[in-house]
Amino acid sequence: MPVKQCRTFPRVLGAVLLVAAAGISSVGATAPAAAPAPAAAPRPLGQIVPAPASVAPRGAPYAITAATRIRVDEDSRESRAIGDYLAGVLRPSTGHPLPVVDEDKGRGGILLRLSPRDRALGEEGYRLTSGPGGITLTAQRPAGLFRGVQTLRQQLPAAVEADTVRPGPWTVAGGTITDTPRFAYRGAMLDVSRHFFTVDEVKRYIDQLALYKINKLHLHLSDDQGWRIAIDSWPRLATYGGSTEVGGGPGGHYTKDDYKEIVRYAASRYQEVVPEIDMPGHTNAALASYAELNCDGVAPPLYTGTAVGFSSLCVPKPVTYDFVDDVIRELAALTPGKYLHIGGDEAHSTTHEDYVAFMDRVQPVVAKYGKTVIGWHQLTGARPAEGALAQYWGLDRSSGAEKEQVAAAARAGTKVILSPADRAYLDMKYTKDTKLGLSWAGYVEVQRSYDWNPATLLPGLPESGIAGVEAPLWTETVSESAHIDHMAFPRLPGIAELGWSPAASHDWAAYRERLAQQGPRFEALGIGFYRSPQVPWR
Template sequence: MTRNDRTTPRTARVLGSLLLVAAAGAFTLGAAPAPPEAPVTPLNQVVPAPASVTPGGAPYRLTRATAVRVDGSAEVRRVGGYLAGILRPSTGYPLPLTEHGAGGIRLHLEKGGFGAEGYRLRSGPTGVTLTASAPAGLFHGVQTLRQLLPAAVEKKTVQHQDWRIAGGTVEDRPRYAYRGAMLDVSRHFFTVAQVERYIDELALYKVNELHLHLSDDQGWRIAINSWPRLAGYGGASEVGGGKGGFYTQAEYRHLVSYAAARYVEVVPEIDMPGHTNAALASYAKLNCDGVAPPRYTGTEVGFSSLCVSKDVTYTFVDDVIKELAALTPGRYLHIGGDEAHSTSHADYVTFMDRVQPIVAKYGKKIIGWHQLTGAHPRRARWPSTGGWTAPVRPRRSRSHRPPATARG
């Protein structure tokens, strides 16, 4: 046997081994990596803190087979569709809506002690069940479910990871019926898309009232058909000299509907008699001297006031409130009333006594800043530095600032 003959089998064995190693490597590279097992969020790690948490049992894991099971009502299906729409992009799962089957994520309405916004979430190895007495409760339960999943669930592209919800029971209902946040779009204008994003964040934390500050010295942000220069001219400025902007009535209606779909009520504010430079600059006749001031892009307060003695002022107020009330299905309309330092106390009381019945005439409940208590406030809500108070009853004051405010 020659040397070449003796080495051929050994070479074949070596080559065969190398081929096996290469094949194994190719197989390993081609295999999909197992998703990392993210830590399970404890049931009590939710904002705001739930009323009751009872942890226990194995978690539920979302998989490609998970479905969203809903009752037959249109509102429950809508909430289920909202949930699936949030979960699909990040999980990559189809998450079909169905009224049949078992397991998965179930959204269910039943009579019980949940109130208008309360819910119960039960999680175990076979599924998650959200139960409420009203669709708003199911919606709030969905926000808790979102917070219990890994934060990556909010991403808009597929995330390869483990999706688990801790086992146990959460029971929750709001302590406060009015849970509000304000967005000042007057000093700095925010686009429709930016306001939508803000509403989405409010909904995640179960805030149910959006106070939109639509007018101030620096800008007027809502189109009023009977006074078109308010938006066209008064809306073209903001703090720092930016171009500003305003919402058409169609855009405002869209924002109201967008918020309502997330169980958020819009509370529009037209601040008066102070914080009105944008309106005064738009229409000279609203000024006592008939001269329109320039638009304002600074940050000082308390220098502007509607002309309390002119009848046109109340025509203006009536027109604005009439149009805004028609655009707003919510219960409230905010009339401001703060920092009217250039309005005398007598004029402030006179103005508020004439304006409040206009709000009532168009079917809205009044909200005002706490300075309104220095006039003769009708039954209303008013925010102070300490938060929302109980409804206000009329009282007399020597100043349109409450006594505590007057003392500093």
């Protein structure tokens, strides 16, 4: 039965009517009144994804009713905005008014409280306390309140995600959850270059990421097949370089206002946008747009295939660095976040000497405009700038020398984002029968995607050298939101858990049970997920 229908009420009502009818026909008298159906037990505290750091069940639950208010700090605009967000999630399914009021307006209900003195909670931690008198969410910072709201949301029945009224009850188990993330960087990448996705489609993905406490949205904005962001000083990048995609579709690009709206919306979900301009390779869309960026001064045709490694900016030409400076300057001005990703992978058409020289010139440009460099892990074969992050996408079968190069860079101060392709790439096929996706890194079923430890992935890489994890979704075969759903879910929540939850909580057998409970929530949210046979879906 679809999750958007009540799973127990129609059955109980039908049984009562049958019993009553049988009593009337057999004895000619009114049947005894049926006992009321017992209220559904609340979800056990902490049975969510990602698993919380500390769970202490205790006492009776709290029930959200028509009398419930959401109380917020009157002096905090962020607290009120988070309260409005929570009310927006709960009102359609509960049918309750759930007014958002100042903290001092009454008692009980759901209290969102910012407590700067709770320093142990850090930037994103929170404490949720639930009991018959109400629920209190406490955080040091607004991001922590928002993460706590996602926990509260998952503690409620999956039908809370419905967009029409459901019967409830809406109860949250009693006790306390105290929760902080394992890693500060927990990302998801969406490749909008191989196939273009609209602002609304990106927003939909942002909302999905928010439920699992992802805090970075990495947008792959340029590649051989398409340039997706307007640059005023080089307008043909978007108008011509963005005019196609894999397979020859119409492509598209974001205006500066479009990009600002994505950044704004992500910030409202406490996600930081990390824009990527891949270089010196993966640049055919730019080379096709401006002939002078090519060493021979001849623009190649636009490209709609999927092969990699054939394109490169002309490293010796001065105009290359005018181009890079202009692009980074304009993109940095649009991006309030800390990071700017400069790619650097699969530059097979660039000599090692040219690659090192290029990175030596480009990394200071990023710093000049107030951003911190991120590059794919090939950056560690050059000279990473101070504070730069390297994003590792290698495989278990990658050479020991490559792994040691990355680990050595980390020991020297370059922190690493872990995105192993045979674990974390959401575009890999689940099995040989998966219709979408690629398989060059192997088949990546749900258990394989989840069952690895970031701290032991690379020999010699200390956990202190790990910035976090990220789940990239490349889009050679992914061209619509339904495809994103199928490839990201249910693997994305597992990568999110690796980034958030303490290492001690890592256990496939327990996780698969908690993941199974997410199935009805996916359905209620309209997420067309892959029903892996490895998971005992409800």
